[in-house]
Amino acid sequence: MNRFLEQVGSLEPGVGLAVLGDPIEHSLSPVMQNAALAARGLAHRYGRLRVSEAELAEAFRHLRERFLGWNLTLPLKLAALNLVEEVDEDARWLNAINTVVCRQGRLAGFNTDAIGLHRALDEVFGTNWKLTSVAIIGAGGGAGSSAARYLARIGVPALALVNRTPEKLAPLRAALAGLTDLRLYGWDGLPRAVAESRLLINASSLGLDGTPLGWDPGWLQGDHRVFDMVYRRDLTPVVAWARRRGIVAVDGLAMLLYQGAAAFRHWFGEPVPEAEMRRALYTAAGRA
Template sequence: MGLRFIEKNELSINVDYDPTKEFACLLGSPVAHSISPDMHNYSFDKLGIDAKYYAVDVKPEQLKEVLNEIRNVDFLGANVTMPLKTEIIKYIDKLDISSELAGSVNTIVPEDGQLVGYTTDGAGFIDSLSEINVTVEGKDILILGAGGAATSVIVELALQKANSITIAKRFNKSLDKVKKFAANINDKTNCNTSVINIEDNDILKEAISTSHILINATPVGMTSDKSLIDKSYLRSNLVVCDLIYEPAMTKLLKDASDSGCRYINGKYMLLYQGARSFKLWTDLNMPIEEVKDKFFS
């Protein structure tokens, strides 16, 4: 049985629909720019999996109906992107511990007639650190921002036994929510998680001086040559990560390079979170090195 919303052309998809193959997809809006269909379809073909991955443009008000239809086809799994990562939680049946703590889902897996939500964003970030030979266990980590990308990363850092996590954000109307999130991480993982004011330069400088890893999870640097961190705060034994991958070298990363830091952008986080999703759907390993060479070089 095919999917009515695709067969009747009610939603935009990136390639022609083939109802004879297992269905996998990316749900979100906009999704036309995504590299996910290329990397997953290449991996399906390489491993002989009879499935096809689509980018499906879905608005929040369309999500419930789309999920109801997906439940009734030969469904392998889905990725979820903005603006649906939190909205989707009300329509699925179960959450794993990471997605429950983060309040965010980026992967759906059908299990025993139910749709189960996972988040692989944080695990993908930690996997990407292998590219620069960095581990997080026992480390003190400062993360800039407390949005969707940040929360998934924070959860996984705590689950992977980081010693402490400091969240730097503006003290605005979302402060109480973020403080409750940090308290929940403390309670559920025993990782010392706290919140500081990102606009207090003295406190920020002190936090950087006692951290092993600095992560930018804000959009600052994506569209302008700006950084939230004064270059003088950086030191050569600090690891600097920016979840932004376009541009590849934000001002923060340029400053990190100049300061002799190990550094990485968010490009490989995208690769590794996708590989984690692929494993959940197929129980097989994505051919990461080939995918990296073909789509991420």
């Protein structure tokens, strides 16, 4: 915890918001949130803090004394559920929070990832994606599990969930029963899950460590669409794999924008300066 307190002490004056995670150095959230704060003329700053899951409870105790709120990234979204006094109904169903608001010393938790995903998919693929079959790779993890819960709840007709450890999908089998045509697969079922879907969502970190995916682009057909929840400056391995087949594929930068805009709304209300947030974020990502 000394490391955490040193980080807080080194923040520039005016920082009362931050993103917490481990690792966190790559996060572009500060770029877009500081652009939003400046556009609204608010005298606050948004930083980043490296916090492990073991440090999380103590971090919450310190932050509630001086911060307006914060965001959470991996691997903290599930553990944080038990560290706030209030949990939004949607966040409870999604079983994760990524946004915390401090209200008179009480902490309220929200999940803006789901609306971020929804708006990003609408922007990239149009609104009819909800009428098609979806496969999620890495559905046993925090981001993938929340995405599965959300998509089942809004009524996608079929949902194929793939996880390297299929046992981690058991809670979703129980939670999503009756909401959609649900199919669960271990890693050897990935080709079949892809074949059964028309929208493929990657919620895993596959390939980001430099390890080749080893997937056959031939799994994809011309009407497939691919969305990678991961973002980075160059193409993610999953996006590159899909584009080699000529498939429309995008990463999670738009999702980051829209979940960040929703978080800002929880902290400060309307208006949310999305245009300024987008400009700052996409410039920082080299896509202006």
